[in-house]
Amino acid sequence: MAGLARLEYRGYDSAGIAVVTEDQNSLARAKKAGKLAVLAAELKEHPLAPGTVAIGHTRWATHGAPTDENAHPHLAADGRIAIIHNGIIENHAALRSELKAGGVTFASDTDTETAGHLLAAEIDSGLSLAEAMRAVTRRLEGAFTLLAVDAREPHTVVGARRNSPLVVGLGENENFLGSDVIAFIEHTRTALELGQDEVVVITPDAVIVTDADGDEVQREPYSIDWDTTAAQKGGFPTFMDKEIHDQPAAVADTLRGRMDDNGRLMLDAGIIDEGVLNAIDKIVVIACGTAAYAGMVAKYAIEHWCRIPVEVELAHEFRYRDPVVSVKTLVVAISQSGETMDTIMAVRHAQQQGASVIGIVNVQGSTIAREADAVLYTRAGPEIAVASTKAFLAQITAAFLLGLFLSELRGNKYSDEIAEILEELDAMPAKIQWVLDTSEPIREIARSMAGERTVLFLGRHVGFPVALEGALKLKELAYIHAEGFAAGELKHGPIALIEKDLPVFIVLPSPRGRESLHAKVLSSIEEVKARGARILVLAEEGDDEAPLYADHVFYVPEAPVLLAPLLNVVPLQIFACSLAGAKGYDVDQPRNLAKSVTVE
Ligand code: F6R
Numbered sequence: 332m333a334g335l336a337r338l339e340y341r342g343y344d345s346a347g348i349a350v351v352t353e354d355q356n357s358l359a360r361a362k363k364a365g366k367l368a369v370l371a372a373e374l375k376e377h378p379l380a381p382g383t384v385a386i387g388h389t390r391w392a393t394h395g396a397p398t399d400e401n402a403h404p405h406l407a408a409d410g411r412i413a414i415i416h417n418g419i420i421e422n423h424a425a426l427r428s429e430l431k432a433g434g435v436t437f438a439s440d441t442d443t444e445t446a447g448h449l450l451a452a453e454i455d456s457g458l459s460l461a462e463a464m465r466a467v468t469r470r471l472e473g474a475f476t477l478l479a480v481d482a483r484e485p486h487t488v489v490g491a492r493r494n495s496p497l498v499v500g501l502g503e504n505e506n507f508l509g510s511d512v513i514a515f516i517e518h519t520r521t522a523l524e525l526g527q528d529e530v531v532v533i534t535p536d537a538v539i540v541t542d543a544d545g546d547e548v549q550r551e552p553y554s555i556d557w558d559t560t561a562a563q564k565g566g567f568p569t570f571m572d573k574e575i576h577d578q579p580a581a582v583a584d585t586l587r588g589r590m591d592d593n594g595r596l597m598l599d600a601g602i603i604d605e606g607v608l609n610a611i612d613k614i615v616v617i618a619c620g621t622a623a624y625a626g627m628v629a630k631y632a633i634e635h636w637c638r639i640p641v642e643v644e645l646a647h648e649f650r651y652r653d654p655v656v657s658v659k660t661l662v663v664a665i666s667q668s669g670e671t672m673d674t675i676m677a678v679r680h681a682q683q684q685g686a687s688v689i690g691i692v693n694v695q696g697s698t699i700a701r702e703a704d705a706v707l708y709t710r711a712g713p714e715i716a717v718a719s720t721k722a723f724l725a726q727i728t729a730a731f732l733l734g735l736f737l738s739e740l741r742g743n744k745y746s747d748e749i750a751e752i753l754e755e756l757d758a759m760p761a762k763i764q765w766v767l768d769t770s771e772p773i774r775e776i777a778r779s780m781a782g783e784r785t786v787l788f789l790g791r792h793v794g795f796p797v798a799l800e801g802a803l804k805l806k807e808l809a810y811i812h813a814e815g816f817a818a819g820e821l822k823h824g825p826i827a828l829i830e831k832d833l834p835v836f837i838v839l840p841s842p843r844g845r846e847s848l849h850a851k852v853l854s855s856i857e858e859v860k861a862r863g864a865r866i867l868v869l870a871e872e873g874d875d876e877a878p879l880y881a882d883h884v885f886y887v888p889e890a891p892v893l894l895a896p897l898l899n900v901v902p903l904q905i906f907a908c909s910l911a912g913a914k915g916y917d918v919d920q921p922r923n924l925a926k927s928v929t930v931e
Contacts, residue, residue: 332374334507334514335387336367340715340926341417341510342391345402346370349413350382351485358413358482362402366920383485386478388415391925394423395440405439407447414450414479416443417510418495418672419930421473446477454481460489461532465545468493468528474672474930476510491530495929496670496698499523499531499538501552506533510929511670512555512696513713523550524696553696571716571808571908571918575901576767579760581721582897584710585728586756596736601705603661603687608740611661614639615654615686617646617677618665619928621719621803622726626665627796629730632893636738636752646677647931656684663733664690667714667722668927669697676931678702691729693722707733716919717926718807720904723800724763724897731756731894755890759897762888766901773885773902776867777909780834786811787828787835788903789818789859791852794838797896801836801903807921808911818855831863836906837881838899841871844892849874856880869899 335346347362347370359379363369367389388403395401404413420426423442426449431437435448446467453463460481468477474494480487490497490508500507500515500522507515508531512522525531528543540548567573591597614633616626623645630641644654646664650673656662662681666674669692678688678699690703693711700706709725735752738744780786786805790798799815806813816825818837829835837856842849853876860866860880870877872886887898911918 332367332371332387333517334509335389337513337516338509338511339367339389339920340717341929342389342925343367343920344392344397344923345390345399346388347402347404347415348374348379348385348387349404349406349480350379350385351480351482352380352382354380356482358406358410358480360404360406360413362399362404364398364402384480384488386413386415386480386488391928393419393930394442401439401441403441403443405441405444405447407444408451408454408481411482412447412451412454412479414443414447414477416441416446417476417929418474418493420446420471420475422471426470446471446475447479450479460484460487461530461539461541462545464489464491465530465541465543467491468530469543478508486534488533489530490525490533491528492525493528494672494675497525497531499525499533499540501538504535506535506538508533511694516555520555521552522555523552524701525550569716569908569912569919571718571720574714574716574721575904575908577712577721578724578901579764579767581709581711581725582728582763583760584712585725586732586753587710589732595739596707596732598689598705599708600700601703603689603705605740607658607687608661608737610659611639611687612659614641614661614663615649615656615681616641616643616663616665616730617649617674617681618643619646619671619673621723621800622665622667622671622674624796624800624803625723625726625730626663627799628727628793628896629663629734631793632731633734633737635893636734637741637743639737639741645673646671647673650677650680654680656681656686658685658687660684660686662686662688663730664688664692664699664703665726665730666690666697666699667693667709667711667719667726669694669699670927670929671699672929672931675699675702689733691726691733693725715926717921717924718804718918723900727897728756728759752891755894759890759894762890762898763901765888766898769886770902770905772883773905774909776883777906778913780910781913783811783834785828785833786813787825787833787864788813788815788838789821789835789852789855790815790838791818791855792840792848793893793896794818794840794852794899797838797899797903798836800900801838801906804904804907805910807924808907808918809914809916810922811910818852821855822858826858826862829859829862829864833864834867835859835864836867836869836903839868839870839874839877841889841892841895842874842876843871843889848892853880869902871895
């Protein structure tokens with residue numbers, strides 16, 4: 332249960348456990364819709380018999396509503412076999428029809444259950460659990476991590492994976508399987524990863540990995556070197572609060588010790604030949620959600636510093652539209668988890684077209700970190716709250732470092748100019764801290780706005796992705812309809828939404844930056860104000876014009892225009908978090924979401 336609690340970031344709409352009981356001939360199972368706490372209460376009331384091996388699962392529904400019936404583990408062979416699954420079995424409908432025609436009765440609407448019944452059929456034909464698992468995976472299409480137990484093999488758990496992670500934890504007289512090392516980190520810090528289409532059999536004292544043909548594979552164990560205290564709440568009421576306050580450290584740590592003796596950026600893993608980097612004619616950033624907004628901020632900076640065209644594309648759109656990618660394309664995949672299936676598939680597609688891929692990833696050893704040609708880790712530490720905050724700032728910071736590195740390598744900026752920007756970046760953690768320390772006014776207004784039905788966010792230039800992120804945070808945490816717009820686009824249609832007292836947040840660029848940008852956004856404010864909107868402005872300290880236009884102004888410290896998103900997004904995170912808190916919502920685990928979206 333403790334392991335499952337740490338895996339709840341992958342999904343929390345139902346949970347379940349199956350245990351091979353000590354009498355060694357039967358399985359005991361409990362499963363419930365709802366968060367893990369619901370299962371814990373059920374187990375308290377009806378404890379399962381002690382067992383020899385167990386499997387457990389937290390679910391994020393794909394096939395079938397989040398009900399007790401659809402929760403995993405699923406049973407087969409009259410309750411002798413239990414199976415859990417992450418991913419999507421894409422040919423499940425055909426398999427289900429085939430099994431039904433053969434007389435199998437289904438107890439759920441899930442794709443998973445088909446795998447359980449197939450496994451039972453293979454075991455009935457005389458195969459061991461491991462052999463049966465190999466046979467079943469040959470029949471499955473899509474992405475899966477599967478774990479199964481059979482009451483007749485009371486010391487064995489069998490696992491298999493394709494396009495979805497599975498890690499083995501190596502203990503003493505005990506072994507573990509998890510979709511993430513965090514599941515078993517309190518028991519062991521030695522782990523090994525499973526390759527594509529490999530099957531693993533664990534018993535208390537052995538781990539045997541085989542490939543799709545059944546030949547044994549040797550996998551090198553590695554040590555997990557991170558600190559679990561970072562995953563505790565540290566005195567804050569929620570992980571979200573804590574992670575918002577972790578942001579100065581997330582940026583500082585991501586910047587720390589990045590340059591070698593020649594002032595060149597040091598990547599954390601892998602290398603991309605400098606000749607290749609010099610020859611690239613385009614950068615494509617692929618990511619999803621908040622990570623994609625970090626990519627949008629990066630585009631403004633990298634294009635400005637490096638004079639290389641940068642496209643930013645949602646990974647799921649990139650993958651399926653036949654994108655123009657070649658050996659001269661550098662793909663930058665941004666992902667906190669490194670396990671977002673849409674982004675993984677886009678990375679693989681880009682590599683097949685000959686592109687080099689740099690991963691900007693937070694989770695060490697994750698799939699994208701392993702598969703990218705090189706990795707620049709964001710050092711945000713574990714992000715537990717489902718909605719991303721500190722990872723966003725760390726992603727922007729890492730992408731800036733990459734931009735500066737490319738700029739120097741390709742001779743677009745002189746070393747002293749780069750040193751100047753790095754100095755400005757070094758000053759950002761203290762400025763973020765200032766925003767946190769002076770955030771009471773934004774908290775107060777958020778609490779007063781719990782009754783709002785719609786909030787709009789406007790920004791221009793790097794303020795545009797900030798507006799998109801502000802709107803996403805409010806949707807996710809407070810379930811309020813929110814939209815982010817490019818301020819200049821408003822007059823081309825969305826202005827029709829403005830009505831009296833509609834709250835509109837505006838990210839106002841620095842008046843010290845490109846003068847016209849500040850003036851243009853002030854004009855956008857005038858346009859919405861004239862139509863009765865309630866104006867909330869994020870402005871730079873010392874901007875005396877902002878109060879003349881706004882009902883409420885919230886200040887952030889001075890910063891160069893391109894770096895300002897690292898400050899401006901913070902009040903918007905706090906706004907969404909406080910407003911959701913005022914509505915009594917669980918900001919760490921908002922409804923319908925999963926921390927890591929491991930399906931396409
Ligand atoms: C929003 C959020 C998501 C993620 C997106 C990508 O708060 O967390 O939009 O940013 O699912 O996740 P990663 O970065 O893990 O690839």
